[in-house]
Amino acid sequence: MGERSSQEPPEMCDIDINIAVNGEASQSSDYKKYVANRAIDGSNEINLYNDSCAHTLHDLEPWWRLDLKESYSIGTIVISGRSDCCLERLSGAQIRIGNSPDNNNPVCSTITNVSVPTTTYCCNGMEGQYISVVIPRRYEYLTLCEVKVHKDPSIKLCW
Template identity: 40%
Template sequence: MKIALAFCLLAVFLKSTSYANGSRDQVIFGSSTDSVLVKKFVEARQSSTWTGTYGGAAGRAIDGHTNGNFNARTCTHSSCRGETNPWWYVKLQSSKVISKVVIYNRQDCCASRLAGAVIGIGSSNFPPFTRNQRCGTISSDMTKVTRIEVVCNQPIIGQYVSVRLPGTNCLTLCEVQIYESVSVTPFITARQSSTYYEGGAAIRAIDGNIDTRYLYGRASCTHTARQRNPWWYADFGSLKTVSKVVIYNRGDCCADRLGDAQVRVGGTTVAPFTRNTQCGGTITQVMIRSNPVEIECHRPITGRYVSVYIPGNNKILSLCEVKVYSRQ
């Protein structure tokens, strides 16, 4: 069976976070920016919980269900019994640079209750969250739609996202989606072990095109020849500290070719890059079921080069986009 390796795009993202030791990540704005859905949470809490038949636990707002019918048991609900200024918050796994918050409002009744709610982002989980920055406030007109999108005037750094409702209304959230702002920094060059005769240059992995189709003249993905141990790497031009690599795999065919690939970060461009540190584990067939494929480094890795390498005979390497989350 013939196996091929193709890469479609590689982009680098740098986030901004403050640390206890005084160091600070910087958001380095490059050729474009992107918003990525945050999927990892530590916990969700709220000021009180409805004790009626259908409940209303805080965790319902981050369970992945956007059903706006409270009876479906997918929405939170505060107690509503003499409570003033009800609140809800979620703790993210780590600090993020957040650009917007999307709230799915209740639809079976009472949608207008959410009017006046304040969205806050920051490092504090103490109500009324005045230490955190305000992303925005939900107006009466905004409650007339199911999906309420609150875009921050500028990205805000924080590990806690809160919703606070001034007054005596009940607070109900059917789903809260948080989007991280990432900034794309261009590489200065990209190279690969070989290029397929019908096209697939290494530079395609850093051209900003996230189309996952190599075929039909899309010219979006890199593609090596069929060979032993194909590889691809890109050069930042200076040292960066990488925490995560996201690869957009081919979507038109052949996604399984990326299996067994290794992502490494370091200072050498000599294949198979074993002098560089591997980011996360080897890409498995289970990981490939999702597109893009996310590889979390076990710890931040400092290096100038990011490589993707597939060991074995008769392999082809294709990448449609690789986003590298870095810290300067």
């Protein structure tokens, strides 16, 4: 759908509530203590070693999934990778939204810009209870330091 890169989410996103923090996260595997729920802890910390990131093992098609507990119309998703290294690992990851608990829901966007740690993706009202980040067709580590989800806003944040 679309992406906008920035060091921080736009100020207007602060008007909208991050509904991800009330969800429950899971992932394909856990690398050491870096469990899935760390990516929805509400922290803006993007250095892995400050203990606020989710990280998988070196999996084939690693995934991270958020269960929002009910279906929402999604406006934007803000993905923060780690700032201390390895942003290129997120290249090609798909952000999926839908009502199926598997990782085959429709694609909102594909991560192509790995030059900055935080990027906002516009999902333009896609409906779903589940949000997944999946790296298809390769072995990779998946690290997400924060995932913020905003309902489809009455004000347009995407351009």
